[in-house]
Amino acid sequence: MNGSATPATRPEVGHDFNNLLTAILGNVELMAGMLDDPARSTADLRASLEQIERAARRAVDLARAIEGAPADDGLCASVEEPPRGTILVCEDEEGVRRLIEVILTTEGYRVLSTPGPRDALELAAAGTAFDALVSDVIMPEMSGPDLAQRLKTLRPGLRTLFISGYTAETVRGRGNLPLGSAFLEKPFDQASLLRALRALLDQPAATSDL
Numbered sequence: 001m002n003g004s005a006t007p008a009t010r011p012e013v014g015h016d017f018n019n020l021l022t023a024i025l026g027n028v029e030l031m032a033g034m035l036d037d038p039a040r041s042t043a044d045l046r047a048s049l050e051q052i053e054r055a056a057r058r059a060v061d062l063a064r065a066i067e068g069a070p071a072d073d074g075l076c077a078s079v080e081e082p083p084r085g086t087i088l089v090c091e092d093e094e095g096v097r098r099l100i101e102v103i104l105t106t107e108g109y110r111v112l113s114t115p116g117p118r119d120a121l122e123l124a125a126a127g128t129a130f131d132a133l134v135s136d137v138i139m140p141e142m143s144g145p146d147l148a149q150r151l152k153t154l155r156p157g158l159r160t161l162f163i164s165g166y167t168a169e170t171v172r173g174r175g176n177l178p179l180g181s182a183f184l185e186k187p188f189d190q191a192s193l194l195r196a197l198r199a200l201l202d203q204p205a206a207t208s209d210l
Contacts, residue, residue, distance in 0.1 A: 039067045085132060087104055087133075107209075109197075117142045134161045134197070137164035145177060145181075163183075163188070
């Protein structure tokens with residue numbers, strides 16, 4: 001992730017552009033919900049507006065890249081900047097999956113989103129590169145830890161952040177989480193997710209092996 005950036009291909013730019021539009025739409029929907037909830041603060045609305053602005057500015061630069069035009073006078077993030085990392089997300093609950101997509105995409109991560117373990121395994125088997133896995137612990141097809149174990153055979157040293165509605169004590173008490181993985185309890189907010197993921201990515205690969 002720390003090497004020199006390589007020019008993005010047209011499909012990659014299109015994928016990122018689609019993710020950014022999803023982020024914008026997701027934040028608009030979040031704001032609409034906030035307007036109907038008098039308990040939500042002005043700070044919450046301002047935070048969503050800032051996310052929309054960041055995503056929109058990045059989308060403008062991506063659109064200009066597709067057209068071969070220069071970036072918007074330096075106001076937007078350059079598409080030649082490498083993403084913070086590529087994250088494979090596996091979550092069968094659509095609302096949670098979309099929330100993760102919105103948060104990570106807006107913050108500059110490239111997101112590969114899958115609704116189930118089989119889709120995630122197919123991506124990995126096809127040679128798709130990613131830096132970390134964010135996975136629910138309990139899913140219909142197979143558990144998150146089982147998925148991570150199978151992915152590790154394709155990508156040794158893969159870092160994994162598990163998410164679950166159960167507490168960490170409950171999940172770890174059942175022996176479900178591999179050593180070196182990270183855990184985030186649902187529900188979580190933007191800051192908690194970004195903090196947990198950043199800490200995981202900053203770990204040396206050897207200490208995050210499953």
